[in-house]
Amino acid sequence: MKRHLARLVAVLVAAVLACAGTTAPVAAAAGESAVFVRTSDWGSGWEGRFTVTNGGTSTVNGWRVEFDLPAGTGVGSYWDALLTSSGNHHTFTNREYNGVLAPGASVSFGLLGTGPGTPTGCRVNGLPCAGGGDPGPGVPGAPGAPRVTAATTSSVTLAWTAAPGTVTGYRVYEGDTQRASVTASSVTISGLPACASRTYTVAAYNSVGESPRSGAVTATTAGCPQADLPRHFLTGYWHNFVNPAAELRLSAVPSEYDLVAVAFAEATSTQGQVDFGVDPELSTALGGYTDAQFKADVAALKSRGKKVILSVGGEAGRVVVADATAAANFAASVRSIMAEYGFDGVDIDLENGLNPTYMAQALRALRDQVGPSLIITMAPQTIDMQSTSGSYFALALSVRDILTVVHTQFYNSGSMLGCDQAQAYTQGTVNFLTALACIQLENGLRPDQVALGLPAGPGAAGGGVVAPSVVNDALDCLARGTRCGSFRPPRTYPGIRGAMTWSINWDVTNGGAFANTVGPHLDTLP
Numbered sequence: 001m002k003r004h005l006a007r008l009v010a011v012l013v014a015a016v017l018a019c020a021g022t023t024a025p026v027a028a029a030a031g032e033s034a035v036f037v038r039t040s041d042w043g044s045g046w047e048g049r050f051t052v053t054n055g056g057t058s059t060v061n062g063w064r065v066e067f068d069l070p071a072g073t074g075v076g077s078y079w080d081a082l083l084t085s086s087g088n089h090h091t092f093t094n095r096e097y098n099g100v101l102a103p104g105a106s107v108s109f110g111l112l113g114t115g116p117g118t119p120t121g122c123r124v125n126g127l128p129c130a131g132g133g134d135p136g137p138g139v140p141g142a143p144g145a146p147r148v149t150a151a152t153t154s155s156v157t158l159a160w161t162a163a164p165g166t167v168t169g170y171r172v173y174e175g176d177t178q179r180a181s182v183t184a185s186s187v188t189i190s191g192l193p194a195c196a197s198r199t200y201t202v203a204a205y206n207s208v209g210e211s212p213r214s215g216a217v218t219a220t221t222a223g224c225p226q227a228d229l230p231r232h233f234l235t236g237y238w239h240n241f242v243n244p245a246a247e248l249r250l251s252a253v254p255s256e257y258d259l260v261a262v263a264f265a266e267a268t269s270t271q272g273q274v275d276f277g278v279d280p281e282l283s284t285a286l287g288g289y290t291d292a293q294f295k296a297d298v299a300a301l302k303s304r305g306k307k308v309i310l311s312v313g314g315e316a317g318r319v320v321v322a323d324a325t326a327a328a329n330f331a332a333s334v335r336s337i338m339a340e341y342g343f344d345g346v347d348i349d350l351e352n353g354l355n356p357t358y359m360a361q362a363l364r365a366l367r368d369q370v371g372p373s374l375i376i377t378m379a380p381q382t383i384d385m386q387s388t389s390g391s392y393f394a395l396a397l398s399v400r401d402i403l404t405v406v407h408t409q410f411y412n413s414g415s416m417l418g419c420d421q422a423q424a425y426t427q428g429t430v431n432f433l434t435a436l437a438c439i440q441l442e443n444g445l446r447p448d449q450v451a452l453g454l455p456a457g458p459g460a461a462g463g464g465v466v467a468p469s470v471v472n473d474a475l476d477c478l479a480r481g482t483r484c485g486s487f488r489p490p491r492t493y494p495g496i497r498g499a500m501t502w503s504i505n506w507d508v509t510n511g512g513a514f515a516n517t518v519g520p521h522l523d524t525l526p
Contacts, residue, residue, distance in 0.1 A: 066089065066121075066123045067089075067120065067121060067123070068088050068089050068120050068121040069088050069120070102141060102142075103138070103139050103141065103142075103211060103212055138165060138166075138208055139165070139205075139206065139208045139209040139210065139211055140163040140164065140165035140166060140167045140204035140205070140206055140211040141163050141164035141165050141204070141211055141212075142163060142203070142204070142211050142212040142213065142214050143160045143161060143162060143163035143170060143185070143202050143203070143204050143211070143214045144160045144161030144162075144163075144214060144215075145160065145201075145202075145214045145215030145216065145217060145481060145491075145492060146158040146159065146160040146172075146200055146201070146202050146214060146217045147159055147160065147217060147480070147492065147494065147526060148217060148219045148494040148495070148526055149186070149526070150188075151219065151220065151221055151222050152221065152222055153194040153195075153221055153222045153223035154190060154191065154192055154193070154194065154221060155188055155189060155190040155191075155192060155221065156188070156189050156192065156198070156200075156219040156220075156221060157186065157187070157188045157189075158172065158186065158187055158188075158189070158200055158202075158217065158219065159185060159186040160185050160186070160202050160214060161185065162185050162204075163204035163211055165204070165206070165211075166206050167204045167205075167206055168183075168204075168205055168206040168207065169181055169182060169183045169204070169205060170182050170183070170184075170185065170187075170202050170203065170204055170205070171202070171203050171205060171210065172187050172189070172200060172201075172202050173200065173201045173202070173203065173213065174189070174198050174199070174200055175198075175199060179200075189219075192221050193221065194221055194222065194223030194224075195220065195221060195222070195223045195224035195446075196220065196221050197218055197219070197220045197446045197447065197495070198218070198219055198220075199216050199217070199218050199219075199491060200216065200217055200218075200219060201213040201214050201215070201216045201217075202214045215481065215491060215492070216490065216491035216492075217491055217492045217493075217494065218441070218447055218491055218492070218493050218494075218495070219494065219495070220446055220447060220448055220495040224446070224448055229258065229259065229307060229375075229404070230258055230498075230522075231448075231495070231525075232496070232497060232498045232522040232523070232525045233258035233259055233497065233498045233522065234256055234257055234258050234259070234498055234499055234500075234501075234515065234518060234519045234522055235257070235258070235259040235260075235261060235377070235405075235407055235451065235498070235499070235500040235501070236253070236257040236259075236260060236261070236456075236500070236501050236503060236504035236507065236515070237260075237261045237262075237263045237311065237500075237501070237502050237503040237504060237505075238250060238253060238260050238261070238262050238263065238503065238504050238505065239263060239282070239503060239504075239505045240262055240263060240264065240276075240278065240279050240282060241263075241279050241281065241282055242279070242281045242282050242285050243505075244459060244509075245459065245460075245503065245505035245506045245508075245509045246505050246508050246509045247282060247285045247286055247505070248504065248505055248508060249286055249289060249293070249297060250262070250294060250297035250298060250301065250308075251296075251297040251300055251301070252508075253301065253306075253504055254504070254507075254508070254512060254515050254516075255304070256515035256516060256519030256520070257306065257504060257515060257519070258306060258307065258498075259306070259307045259308075259309065259375070259377075260301060260306060260307070260308045260309070260504070261309050261310075261311040261347045261349075261377065261379075261500075262276075262308065262309070262310055262311060262343070263311040263349070263503070264311050264312060264313060264349065265310050265311065265312045265313075265319075265334070265337065266319075267318050267319045267320070268333075270329055271320055271321075271322070271323075271325070271326045271329065272319070272320065272321045272325065272326025272327060272328070272329035272330040272333075272362070273329040273330065273332075273333045274312055274319055274330065274333050274334060274337070275333070275337075276310060276337045276341065277291055278290065278291050278294050294341070295340075295341055295342060298341055298342040298343070299342055302342065302344070307344045307345070307375060308342070308343055308344055309343055309344055309345040309346055309347050309375050309377065310334065310337060310338065310341070310343045310345075310346050310347065311346075311347035311349050311379070312334070312346060312347065312348060312349060312350070313348065313349040313350040313351060313352075318352065319350060321354065321355060321358045321359050321362050322355045322358055323358060324358065324361065326358060326362075327358045327359070327361040327362035327365065328362070328365060330359075330362040330366075331362045331363075331365035331366040331369065334346050334366055335366055335369045335370065338370065344373070344374075344375050345370075345374050345375025345376055345377065345404070346363075346366065346374075346375070346376060346377075347376075347377045347378065347379060348363075348376075348377070348378045348379070348395075349378070349379040351381060353391070354391055354392065354395065355391070356391045356392070356394040356395035356398060359395055360395055360398045360399050363376055363399050363402065364399065364402070367402050374402070375404045376399065376402060376403050376404050377403075377404050377405050377406070377407060378392065378395070378396060378403070378405075378406045378407065379406075379407045379408070379409055379453060379500070380392035380393075380396075380406065380408055380409065381408075381409050381412070381413065382408060382409060382410055382411070382412075382413035382416055382427075382436060383413060383416070384408075385406070385408050385436070385439060385440055386416065386417065386436075386439065388443050388444065393440075393443075396440075396444075396445060396449075397444045397445070400444065400445060400446070400449060403445075403449055404449070405448070405449050405450070405451050405497045405498075406440065406445065406449055406450060406451065407451045407452075407453040407500035408436070408437070408440070408450075408451075408452070408453050409453045409502070410427065410432065410433055410436060410437075410452060410453055410454060410464060411427060411428075411453070411454060411455050411461045411463060411464025411465065411502075412461050412462050412463050412464055413427055413463070413464065414427060414463070415427065415432075416432070416436055417435075418431070418432075418434075418435020418436055418438060418439065418487060419435060419436075419438035419439045419441075419442050419443075419489075419490075420435065420438075420487065425487065427463060427464040428463070428464050428465065428466050428470075429466075429470070429485060430470055430473045430474050430477060430483070430484065430485040430487075431485040431486060431487040432464075433452055433454075433466075433470070433471070433474035434474050434477045434478055434484060434485070434487055434489055435487045435489075437450055437452060437474070437478060437496075438478075438489045438490070441478075441489070441493050441496075442490065446495065447478075447493035447494070447495035447496050447497070448495045448496075448497050449497065450493070450496060450497060451496070451497045451498045451499055451500055452471060452474060452475065452498075452499045452500070453499070453500040453501070453502065454466055454471055454499065454500070454501055454502075454514075455501065455502055455506070456501040456502060456503060456504070456506040456507035456510060456514040457506060457507065457509075457510035457511075457513065457514060458510060459506055459509065459510070460501075460502055460503060460506035460510075461502065468513050468514050468516075468517035468518050469517060471499055471514075471517075471518050472517065472518060472521045473485075475496060475498075475499065475518075475521065475522070475525060476525075477489065478492070478493050478496045479492060479493060479494050479495075479496050479525045479526055480492060480494070480525075480526065494525070494526040496525070498522050499518050499522065501514050501515075501518075
């Protein structure tokens with residue numbers, strides 16, 4: 001070995017993971033070995049070869065090697081950045097590489113120094129250097145994060161990638177409670193209630209100990225309300241008014257849309273009451289589109305397996321439900337319109353404020369009148385779902401037992417904080433969609449109650465327009481933990497419900513790219 005290579009040679013660092021770990025020195029316990037060998041091509045030099053194995057259950061960040069040399073022996077000025085010395089005692093730390101040694105992992109490296117003395121009294125992370133023996137298996141590494149492969153009304157089935165190292169079996173945890181111990185890399189958890197969400201992690205174990213926990217997954221049993229809707233579905237708004245987008249008869253809605261929200265029902269002079277009919281200006285633009293034709297189109301969509309709901313509010317809507325009387329008026333009027341036109345439910349899109357107490361009262365009254373088939377959706381603006389103390393978020397949580405899905409409008413908002421509260425994410429990015437959806441997923445809503453709302457292309461919104469492929473990336477990140485940006489959610493959410501777009505009319509105007517890209521991708525989600 002030539003002298004000009006003597007600064008520091010990292011012989012093998014492939015097992016070192018470049019991620020955050022504990023900063024306090026952690027003894028690597030059993031498994032370190034060190035052998036010093038005099039090198040012939042140095043003459044008076046020496047070389048130390050070390051293999052360090054982390055036999056503990058915590059990651060090791062900043063391991064150190066200490067050794068002694070005979071009095072008066074130097075180590076060379078080229079060690080100054082990495083080696084501290086006191087007399088004949090020297091301490092090497094890996095500051096330059098800031099490596100992390102994961103549980104069960106090993107790393108080999110070399111130290112080079114000037115002679116004539118050979119190092120003695122070697123210690124790795126404070127323990128004696130044992131000298132070359134077989135360190136044994138150590139604890140296994142962490143298994144891959146579990147994924148949901150099946151769900152019934154009373155069980156969920158999970159599978160995961162096997163853990164590295166010697167594995168005796170796997171322990172499956174629901175929160176901090178062990179629910180199963182298996183030897184295979186899959187399990188079925190039974191005895192769960194219908195439409196229940198639980199969070200699971202997995203740890204491998206052997207005779208030495210238990211590995212760190214895997215990443216988490218949130219699994220939801222079947223049997224949630226509106227089970228006749230697809231597990232993952234695409235929602236689009238249909239315009240009951242004229243604007244620069246294409247005017248469409250309801251029968252012209254593309255087949256990729258599973259749920260159609262008709263926008264909008266309008267307020268009457270009676271507080272809380274709403275009314276609906278085909279907009280006269282739209283009727284003229286479509287060559288005379290009557291209420292009767294509209295009703296026939298609702299029935300035609302439903303015969304194709306689609307759901308059609310009435311959206312209340314919108315940007316210009318002034319629907320106010322602020323007391324018990326208004327709540328009763330709202331429920332009665334929506335129920336009447338549903339019966340007349342054949343709507344399957346109601347969408348709450350009040351962009352000018354709402355009272356969560358009385359709107360919840362109104363929705364429960366409507367549910368009592370219609371029954372469990374009632375679809376209830378919401379379309380809050382991004383700011384409305386930043387905190388559980390916000391009126392929209394409070395409403396969603398108060399009716400989550402009868403709520404179908406929240407289609408948050410992830411646009412026209414500017415930058416916003418995500419669930420990590422670490423930074424403001426820029427709208428129109430995968431990070432923005434995943435970090436903000438995470439707020440809802442980690443604060444009380446089931447994954448099947450959360451969907452991503454995006455504009456259908458140019459003209460549909462003033463900001464936050466994204467390529468449909470970005471929506472697919474965000475859905476994969478949330479459902480599978482793949483195709484994420486720099487933000488990674490704390491767990492995966494295979495039950496994430498889907499996506500919404502404003503609007504079907506704008507999508508058709510822009511060539512149908514949103515429905516044709518996002519719709520088929522939803523069918524691939526777990």
